[in-house]
Amino acid sequence: MNLVQKLMWWKKKKSISEEVEYVDENEESWEEPEVLDRKQLDIRKEEDRERYLRTCCEQITDASKEMENLTYEYSLVTSYLKDIEEIEALPSEQRRELNEFAEKIVNLEKIQQSYTKGAKRITDVKFRQMEALEDEVQEGYKKIREAEEYRALVRQDLQRLDGERHAYHYRRAELRTTLENARGMSQILLIAAAACIFMLIILQVGLEMNVKIGYMLTAALAAVAVTYFYVRYSDAEKELQRVNSGINRLILLQNTVKIRYVNNKNLLDYLYMKFKVESASELDLLWQRYQEEVVERQKIAETEEEYSFYQKQLLHALFQYNLKDPNIWLHQAIAIVDNREMVEIRHELIERRQNIRKQMDYNTEVARNAQGEIKDIVDKYPQYTKEISNVISQYNKAFP
Numbered sequence: 001m002n003l004v005q006k007l008m009w010w011k012k013k014k015s016i017s018e019e020v021e022y023v024d025e026n027e028e029s030w031e032e033p034e035v036l037d038r039k040q041l042d043i044r045k046e047e048d049r050e051r052y053l054r055t056c057c058e059q060i061t062d063a064s065k066e067m068e069n070l071t072y073e074y075s076l077v078t079s080y081l082k083d084i085e086e087i088e089a090l091p092s093e094q095r096r097e098l099n100e101f102a103e104k105i106v107n108l109e110k111i112q113q114s115y116t117k118g119a120k121r122i123t124d125v126k127f128r129q130m131e132a133l134e135d136e137v138q139e140g141y142k143k144i145r146e147a148e149e150y151r152a153l154v155r156q157d158l159q160r161l162d163g164e165r166h167a168y169h170y171r172r173a174e175l176r177t178t179l180e181n182a183r184g185m186s187q188i189l190l191i192a193a194a195a196c197i198f199m200l201i202i203l204q205v206g207l208e209m210n211v212k213i214g215y216m217l218t219a220a221l222a223a224v225a226v227t228y229f230y231v232r233y234s235d236a237e238k239e240l241q242r243v244n245s246g247i248n249r250l251i252l253l254q255n256t257v258k259i260r261y262v263n264n265k266n267l268l269d270y271l272y273m274k275f276k277v278e279s280a281s282e283l284d285l286l287w288q289r290y291q292e293e294v295v296e297r298q299k300i301a302e303t304e305e306e307y308s309f310y311q312k313q314l315l316h317a318l319f320q321y322n323l324k325d326p327n328i329w330l331h332q333a334i335a336i337v338d339n340r341e342m343v344e345i346r347h348e349l350i351e352r353r354q355n356i357r358k359q360m361d362y363n364t365e366v367a368r369n370a371q372g373e374i375k376d377i378v379d380k381y382p383q384y385t386k387e388i389s390n391v392i393s394q395y396n397k398a399f400p
Contacts, residue, residue: 056370057395063363079324101314102336108307121289130290131331145280182233193222
């Protein structure tokens with residue numbers, strides 16, 4: 001844009017409050033990575049190009065790591081559902097045998113519960129839940145605690161980035177206002193200079209006055225003013241470019257952090273649902289009470305040889321079938337004899353699997369979008385293919 005275009009271009013002036021873009025600091029907005037318009041990036045700049053490519057690669061890497069963990073958990077939950085199908089598909093004679101052993105166990109559990117009535121530290125439902133997940137509780141507590149600590153750090157990062165972006169948007173609005181003012185003042189100056197010259201011509205021609213000095217003063221003042229506003233306009237325009245670059249950089253950072261925030265949130269939601277708690281401290285307290293309850297119940301169980309006998313019988317019967325984990329049914333014997341309990345267990349497993357599937361779909365979409373961005377850059381800018389390959393080679397594990 002040349003000087004004349006800059007001086008003559010005029011738009012209606014906007015206030016800073018109208019120009020500042022709204023920055024939503026609600027946590028729900030952190031769950032969706034913001035779409036970065038690549039038109040705002042200068043792919044031909046090495047720094048912007050490498051930063052964008054690395055962001056895409058990091059998104060693919062994070063998604064791949066999440067998929068490994070989710071695939072294992074998905075397979076585990078699916079195997080439990082297949083166990084239910086196997087049990088329900090048993091012939092009537094075999095099912096009757098299972099029901100007999102399971103019913104004996106359930107009845108003996110009720111007798112044991114009556115021994116300790118009034119001294120329970122946790123409910124029967126919580127006890128069976130913790131018993132079924134006993135081998136996973138300590139690891140689960142560690143994961144929840146680490147995830148909660150990580151969530152706090154990610155929140156701080158997102159709040160800080162939101163603050164920085166707000167400051168950048170405010171500064172951009174100020175610079176745009178400065179550019180508008182400079183253009184407006186330049187236009188007013190040119191009109192004023194033209195009016196002065198017109199008056200001087202009238203004085204010179206109509207009144208035959210010597211206005212040479214007036215021409216010189218008008219030209220000098222106009223030149224000084226034009227130079228001043230041109231310099232001010234150019235400085236503001238350069239700073240505006242730097243501010244836009246800073247906003248793009250923050251968007252890239254926010255997208256990476258937002259994806260990690262979503263994965264962290266999904267992990268916590270799943271672990272909370274799995275252990276039926278709302279925090280690591282609640283799980284720790286529940287685990288302590290469960291251990292105390294176990295000690296008490298073990299004292300009773302030592303005198304209940306019959307209970308142990310039927311557990312062995314049930315386990316022996318279950319091992320004859322193609323089950324992933326026969327042992328877990330020792331703690332869910334009531335589900336074998338009570339179809340409502342079995343339906344509830346199946347429903348919970350289906351919800352867990354759907355939750356995992358949702359997380360897998362999310363990470364698959366993240367990886368697909370990032371890979372699509374990289375491919376699109378390669379297609380549109382083949383001159384950078386070698387450089388892009390070098391960046392991708394550093395993330396080989398993310399590109400199977």
